[in-house]
Amino acid sequence: MSNSKKKSKRKSNQATVHQVTEFIEKQPSDVQEEVVNELIAQRIESMTYSGPIPHPQLLKEFNDVIPNGADRIMTMAEKQSGHRITLEEKVVNANNRDSFLGVVFAGVIALLIVLGAIFLIYNNKDVQGFGLLIGASVAYIKVFLKSKSRDDKDLKEKE
Known part of the structure; x- marks a missing residue:
């Protein structure tokens, strides 16, 4: 206007x-x-309320209109809360598992690269062995730093 x-x-x-x-x-x-x-x-009376369950006065009014209305609403809210908690636990556990597997596989790959570099150096291929070792190290350091900065950014966004 x-x-x-x-x-x-x-x-x-x-x-x-x-x-x-x-x-x-x-x-x-x-x-x-x-x-x-x-x-x-x-x-004019205006009431606002925010939360997973209705205001106590509304629960009382539900009981007046629907037999055991408040009890049914509370049971529904408790079931929904339990369901949400179960889903959150599954997500957290899956994230932890994925993170652990990522670390394990990265460690196995790094170990194989180091063993390959040692094998090359042992067979008089010093340049290739050191190149493999340094190249893999740089790649792993880059991935680590990038994931660290992403984690820091995610943490700041959550705050």
Whole structure:
């Protein structure tokens, strides 16, 4: 809404309030008192609540409408919570397993590369042996540093 429309609406509201106030002031005192009491008695009630289960007052109202409604809602929330926890445990366990297997396979490959380099050096292929050893070492260091920076970035995003 543009500023000019907001200003005109505000002026219109102020004019209406002013007119109503003048009208009430012209009335006898007992009518004024009754109008004021009526205005005070009228109010809008708004309630917000956030969470896995409804507000206790709503649970009570569910019980009034549905037999054992609150108990059924609580049972459903408990089942959902248990299901979510089970899924999270499975994800964490799978991530741990994958991480462990990655370390094991990387270690086996590194060991094979070192053994291959030693074999080449032992068979008088010094340049190839050292080249294999240094090349593999650089690759492993690069992968380690890249994964470390990715982990740090993920950690910062979670904070």
